[in-house]
Amino acid sequence: MNSGSSSVKYQLLDMRDGARLAMGLVERIGERTSRLKHTPAGRESRERDEPIADHEAALKAVARELAADGLGLDSPELAAIGHRVVHGGRRFTEPTVIDEAVLAEIERLIPVAPLHNPANLTGIRTAHTLRPDLPQVAVFDTAFHTTMPESAARYAIDVETADAHRVRRYGFHGTSHAYVSRATAELLGRRPEDVNVIVLHLGNGASASAVRGGRCVDTSMGLTPLEGLVMGTRSGDMDPAVIFHLMRVGGMSADEIDTLLNKKSGLIGLCGDNDMREIRRRVDEGDERAALAFDIYIHRLKKYIGAYYAVLGRVDALAFTAGVGENASAVREAAVAGLEQLGLAVDSGLNAARGEGPRLISPAGARVAVAVVPTDEELEIATQTYALVAKNG
Ligand code: AMP
Numbered sequence: 001m002n003s004g005s006s007s008v009k010y011q012l013l014d015m016r017d018g019a020r021l022a023m024g025l026v027e028r029i030g031e032r033t034s035r036l037k038h039t040p041a042g043r044e045s046r047e048r049d050e051p052i053a054d055h056e057a058a059l060k061a062v063a064r065e066l067a068a069d070g071l072g073l074d075s076p077e078l079a080a081i082g083h084r085v086v087h088g089g090r091r092f093t094e095p096t097v098i099d100e101a102v103l104a105e106i107e108r109l110i111p112v113a114p115l116h117n118p119a120n121l122t123g124i125r126t127a128h129t130l131r132p133d134l135p136q137v138a139v140f141d142t143a144f145h146t147t148m149p150e151s152a153a154r155y156a157i158d159v160e161t162a163d164a165h166r167v168r169r170y171g172f173h174g175t176s177h178a179y180v181s182r183a184t185a186e187l188l189g190r191r192p193e194d195v196n197v198i199v200l201h202l203g204n205g206a207s208a209s210a211v212r213g214g215r216c217v218d219t220s221m222g223l224t225p226l227e228g229l230v231m232g233t234r235s236g237d238m239d240p241a242v243i244f245h246l247m248r249v250g251g252m253s254a255d256e257i258d259t260l261l262n263k264k265s266g267l268i269g270l271c272g273d274n275d276m277r278e279i280r281r282r283v284d285e286g287d288e289r290a291a292l293a294f295d296i297y298i299h300r301l302k303k304y305i306g307a308y309y310a311v312l313g314r315v316d317a318l319a320f321t322a323g324v325g326e327n328a329s330a331v332r333e334a335a336v337a338g339l340e341q342l343g344l345a346v347d348s349g350l351n352a353a354r355g356e357g358p359r360l361i362s363p364a365g366a367r368v369a370v371a372v373v374p375t376d377e378e379l380e381i382a383t384q385t386y387a388l389v390a391k392n393g
Contacts, residue, residue, distance in 0.1 A: 002084040002378070003123025005115060006030055008058050011378040012071055015079070015386040018379055021071055026058040034058075038065040055126045063130065073130060080135045081127045082385030084377070085120045086172065087113035088140030095143070095384040097392065098124055098136040106138065112166060112223065135392070137385040144178040145171030145209070145216045152218040152311075169227070171219035173207045176321065179380040180373045181211040184319040187358045187371055195316040198308045200301065201375065202331065203322030204232035204274065208301075210308035218311050220304055226261060229304060230297045232274035235265035237300070267293050276324045276331065298334045305335065309342055317369040318344060326374050332361065336370060343367030 002009040011023040024038035034052035039045040046065065052058050063073040083098070087109045096102055103121065110117045124136055145153075153169045155162060162168060177199050184199070185192040192214035199209045206229040209219040220228025220236075230236045243261075246252045252260070260269075268274040270293035273282070282290035309315050320332050329351045336344045343366065350361040355372070362370035 001081060001123050001127060002381075003055065003119050005119040008055065008062070008123060009378075010062055011382070012066065013379065013382040015382060018383070020379075022066060022069060023378070024062060024065065026052060026062065028052075029058050030054060036061050036065065038062070040069045040071075043069075055122045056129065059123075059126050059130055078131070078134060080137055080385050080389040081131065082137045082139055082381040083120060083124050083127070084141065084175070084381055085124075085138040086116035086141045087170065088138070088142045088146075089166065089170070090146060090168075092138070092140045093143055093146040095137050095139045095388050097388065098128075098138050102138060112170070135389050137388055139175060139381045139384050141172045141174050142170045144174030145169075145219050147215040148218060155222075167223055169219070169222040171207070171209070171216070172221045172225045173201045173205065173209075174216070174219075175377045175380045175384075176201050176375040177207070177209040177211065177216060177219065179377065180319050180321045180375050181209070181214065181216075183358055183373050184317050184369075184371055185214070187360065187373065188317060188369055190316075196312045196314055197317045197319055198305060198312070198315055199319050199321065200305075200325055200335070201322045202229070202301075202320065202324035202328075205234070206231045206236075206322070206324070208304040208308060210311045212312055218308060230270075230300045231266040233263050233266050233268045235261045235269070267297060270296060276328045280328065280330055294334075298331070301331075301335045302339075305339065305344070306342075315342075315368050317371055319371045319373045321373050321375040326372055332370070332372070344370060346370050 006029045008026045012021045013019065014021055020041055022038065022040045024036065026034065026036045028034045029052050032051055033049060036048045037045055052061060066073060085106055089109045091105060106117055106121055128136055148171065155167060155169065180199050181197045182192050184197050185195045188195060194213065196213065197211045199211060201207050205225055207219060207221045208229060210217050226234050228236045243257055246257050266274065267279060271279060271289040273279050279290050279294055283294055305318065320326065324331055332351055333346055333348065336346055345363055345366060346361045347363040358371060358373040360369055360371050362368065
């Protein structure tokens with residue numbers, strides 16, 4: 001389960017083979033026009049537009065849909081419910097069975113994840129009321145990044161101030177970076193312990209990570225998901241003094257700047273579109289604003305590839321994932337263009353070809369493998385959850 005402030009995404013998986021039995025999404029919870037979209041495996045989606053007051057009503061509606069497919073939540077075969085939790089701070093380095101103490105700690109982290117952790121908590125509490133007998137497991141977006149050394153995790157600011165307010169780099173999208181770095185090693189036919197991978201998770205939110213032998217050593221998101229790459233609506237890196245300038249000279253409030261940088265910046269701020277398909281269409285038509293937005297996006301991406309190459313020293317693979325990374329061949333081509341000296345290149349035929357699973361797009365015999373590796377955060381959450389529950393008996 002992936003609970004947002006006004007939405008719940010869910011999947012039901014059979015962990016004997018990882019098969020997806022059903023998936024769906026409840027949107028606009030608490031509004032007058034809520035929507036539930038439920039898709040049983042191999043069958044047509046069903047959509048319902050009806051008011052859904054809160055997360056409890058949402059989960060009950062989901063339970064009804066599942067029951068209609070013969071997959072009731074009361075099934076004795078249901079082994080556990082895994083929840084995506086965005087912020088696990090420094091303490092949660094592994095998936096964790098949820099109890100009162102864990103709930104309290106997730107709650108204590110709300111100041112560093114004010115939008116996400118409260119929604120995740122609501123989802124956990126609601127799922128518990130429906131099946132109090134089942135283990136509920138928290139899988140943290142930050143967990144994979146807790147292996148970062150202090151040199152990468154600390155900002156160079158006064159240590160006492162930073163520690164008093166828990167200001168440090170936590171990183172996000174960890175479930176995806178973990179899954180994709182492992183799947184990339186598998187694609188190369190090698191053990192994760194033996195390979196160094198740069199993962200580029202390019203979706204509407206975007207982050208890069210440097211993974212040495214299966215452990216994350218650096219990632220581009222920081223205290224919050226705002227740092228790093230240019231994203232659909234987030235600025236990524238900039239001089240922090242931009243904020244003081246906008247306050248002092250622009251007369252903007254902290255909340256206004258928060259909204260500006262998280263929701264009205266990045267690709268949408270630069271050219272009015274955040275969908276890479278639309279941006280590429282405009283670029284092809286000669287639209288200059290779209291072309292500049294694309295160039296800024298690629299420039300930042302290249303800087304991170306170079307930085308993480310230097311951090312790792314030796315790179316075995318560069319993996320592209322998420323909506324943009326998996327689909328936008330123009331982004332992949334532009335991101336590695338000119339990096340031949342680093343052993344990085346794409347074969348234009350392989351890069352342009354459509355494909356389903358993980359695949360190589362670098363030329364035969366390339367020093368560094370370049371790959372497209374579709375992410376599957378839900379499968380990773382379910383896999384980690386099931387492994388923990390199975391271990392605990
Ligand atoms: P995600 O957050 O991983 O779901 O990625 C969503 C983003 O992927 C969208 O905003 C689009 O920019 C991008 N995207 C999805 N499909 C394509 C495609 N076929 N070509 C280019 N970009 C795409």
